Amino acid sequence: MIQMEKNIVSFTNNTVTKELPIQIKVENVNIFYGDNHAVKDVNLPIHEKSITALIGPSGCGKSTFLRTINRMNDLIPSARCEGTIGYKDVNILNPKIDVVQLRKEIGMVFQQPNPFPKSISENIQLPLRFAGVRSKKILKEATEDCLKQVGLWDEVKDRLDRSATSLSGGQQQRLCIARALALKPDVILLDEPTSALDPVSSSKIEELLLELKNSYTIIIVTHNMQQAARIADYTAFFYQGELIEFGQTRTLFTNPEKQSTSDYISGRFG
Amino acid sequence: MNSKMTNRIALSVIIACAAAMAAILVSMLGYILVQGVSSISWHFLTTSASPFLAGGGIKDQLWNSFYVLVITMLLTVPIGVCGGIYLAEYAKPGRLTSFIRTCVEVLASLPSIVVGMFGMLVFVNYFGFKYSVFSGALALTVFNLPVIVRVTEDGFHALSRHQKEGGLALGLTHWHTIKTILLPAAFPSILTGIILSAGRVFGESAALLFTAGLSTPDLDFGNWNPASPNSPLNLFRSAETLSVHIWSVNTGGIMPDVQTIANGSAAVLVICVLLFNLFARMLGKVINQKFSGK
Numbered sequence: 001m002i003q004m005e006k007n008i009v010s011f012t013n014n015t016v017t018k019e020l021p022i023q024i025k026v027e028n029v030n031i032f033y034g035d036n037h038a039v040k041d042v043n044l045p046i047h048e049k050s051i052t053a054l055i056g057p058s059g060c061g062k063s064t065f066l067r068t069i070n071r072m073n074d075l076i077p078s079a080r081c082e083g084t085i086g087y088k089d090v091n092i093l094n095p096k097i098d099v100v101q102l103r104k105e106i107g108m109v110f111q112q113p114n115p116f117p118k119s120i121s122e123n124i125q126l127p128l129r130f131a132g133v134r135s136k137k138i139l140k141e142a143t144e145d146c147l148k149q150v151g152l153w154d155e156v157k158d159r160l161d162r163s164a165t166s167l168s169g170g171q172q173q174r175l176c177i178a179r180a181l182a183l184k185p186d187v188i189l190l191d192e193p194t195s196a197l198d199p200v201s202s203s204k205i206e207e208l209l210l211e212l213k214n215s216y217t218i219i220i221v222t223h224n225m226q227q228a229a230r231i232a233d234y235t236a237f238f239y240q241g242e243l244i245e246f247g248q249t250r251t252l253f254t255n256p257e258k259q260s261t262s263d264y265i266s267g268r269f270g
Numbered sequence: 271m272n273s274k275m276t277n278r279i280a281l282s283v284i285i286a287c288a289a290a291m292a293a294i295l296v297s298m299l300g301y302i303l304v305q306g307v308s309s310i311s312w313h314f315l316t317t318s319a320s321p322f323l324a325g326g327g328i329k330d331q332l333w334n335s336f337y338v339l340v341i342t343m344l345l346t347v348p349i350g351v352c353g354g355i356y357l358a359e360y361a362k363p364g365r366l367t368s369f370i371r372t373c374v375e376v377l378a379s380l381p382s383i384v385v386g387m388f389g390m391l392v393f394v395n396y397f398g399f400k401y402s403v404f405s406g407a408l409a410l411t412v413f414n415l416p417v418i419v420r421v422t423e424d425g426f427h428a429l430s431r432h433q434k435e436g437g438l439a440l441g442l443t444h445w446h447t448i449k450t451i452l453l454p455a456a457f458p459s460i461l462t463g464i465i466l467s468a469g470r471v472f473g474e475s476a477a478l479l480f481t482a483g484l485s486t487p488d489l490d491f492g493n494w495n496p497a498s499p500n501s502p503l504n505l506f507r508s509a510e511t512l513s514v515h516i517w518s519v520n521t522g523g524i525m526p527d528v529q530t531i532a533n534g535s536a537a538v539l540v541i542c543v544l545l546f547n548l549f550a551r552m553l554g555k556v557i558n559q560k561f562s563g564k
Binding site for chain 1: 362363430432433434435436437438439440441442443446450451454455
């Protein structure tokens with residue numbers, strides 16, 4: 001039975017033929033919430049222009065880890081990080097770096113679609129305006145370009161001035177991805193981007209991510225192992241705050257080294 | 271007694287309470303309006319009060335009420351909204367923050383007569399603003415400020431965390447996130463709160479007795495130079511408001527139609543406050559619709 005489930009998983013999209021260069025290097029990262037040691041001594045390479053999936057049961061620290069990569073955990077007063085996350089010769093965890101600039105280069109999409117209660121075009125133009133873009137022409141072109149990249153342009157081009165909250169959940173999530181693309185980031189972090197969506201919208205997002213990985217480095221947290229198997233080039237399995245296993249998705253799913261990885265992907269727990 | 275019975279009893283008690291509340295409101299409003307509406311006329315609204323003779327109106331008092339209200343709001347809204355943003359967004363949990371929050375709560379629960387006495391000692395006497403529109407507005411600021419702070423803070427807390435994270439994750443600074451995303455999203459609830467508090471300010475009397483005064487100079491509604499002593503816009507002239515007028519006419523009025531004037535003024539006051547409430551609701555609804563999409 002367990003064997004059969006394994007066979008259902010297909011690996012059509014994610015055969016890594018050659019090792020891609022490393023864009024982010026995570027070394028000895030520990031994260032604490034007050035006294036709670038949430039992430040323990042994680043070492044992990046993130047390869048350029050690929051999809052890396054972080055999987056594991058609830059509370060395993062995968063989201064916490066993801067939110068550390070663009071310092072969103074700064075919002076939580078009790079959170080504390082140790083170790084280094086190397087990106088472009090800087091340590092992201094260094095308290096002195098410009099967090100605002102970092103977040104322009106490492107964008108993020110959340111579990112709950114969170115478009116701003118403004119018009120569709122305003123959602124995309126807001127970050128650009130803050131970044132100093134004034135020309136109406138450039139703003140318009142960027143809006144069209146971003147919406148085309150996420151396949152939303154044809155659906156919304158006649159109602160760009162309508163409120164973004166009038167879109168469906170799946171459209172809202174694609175708008176949020178488009179918004180993150182507007183600043184032309186290097187890396188996009190996605191925190192369970194499809195878990196609040198219906199299956200059709202989810203598969204649209206998956207297809208979109210496969211397309212986007214040609215231009216961006218993508219790190220995705222997912223509860224859905226099939227999703228990781230379908231789209232990720234690399235997969236990291238977290239359990240109880242530790243990184244248990246990391247490798248190419250196909251290897252990790254078909255031939256895991258650790259017993260707990262094998263137990264988790266075969267559905268024995270989590 | 272079984273649980274079904276208990277359920278029924280609880281329901282009837284709750285309905286009875288709600289009905290009692292509605293009955294009190296309706297009967298009071300009805301009484302005031304029935305007594306007063308007959309004395310409201312164009313003449314009543316547009317004639318100055320007469321100290322001895324019958325047939326006086328409430329023109330100056332009505333104007334003063336609105337003028338004091340506007341000045342109060344000009345003073346309280348900017349400070350209150352900024353204070354609320356500080357408490358909701360910047361204040362870190364700790365001693366200082368809880369001290370500030372306690373201050374806001376105490377300020378909100380001060381009896382208005384005490385605020386009036388304080389206003390007289392500090393604004394009227396110490397700063398020498400005399401009995402004036404400005405002193406009155408400052409006294410009202412003392413007790414309206416905490417309301418605005420609270421309304422703003424609540425408006426921000428009611429927003430989902432996702433909005434703020436969305437802004438920050440796009441490389442916006444904290445202040446820009448507040449300015450372009452959070453404040454516009456919280457705006458409808460803040461505005462509703464402001465208008466409701468305006469109703470309270472409009473009807474306030476105790477805090478104004480010793481600060482805005484019990485008299486009004488002969489206002490010349492053709493003279494809009496704020497520096498001139500009988501201009502309606504003069505900030506440093508005494509200004510009896512409508513609710514203060516009701517009190518003073520009732521306690522010491524010597525004109526023959528005291529009762530009519532008091533009833534009419536009360537009705538006008540109540541109608542204005544009602545209008546504020548209705549306006550707040552309508553505006554809140556319209557803005558909400560505008561934000562949440564057509």
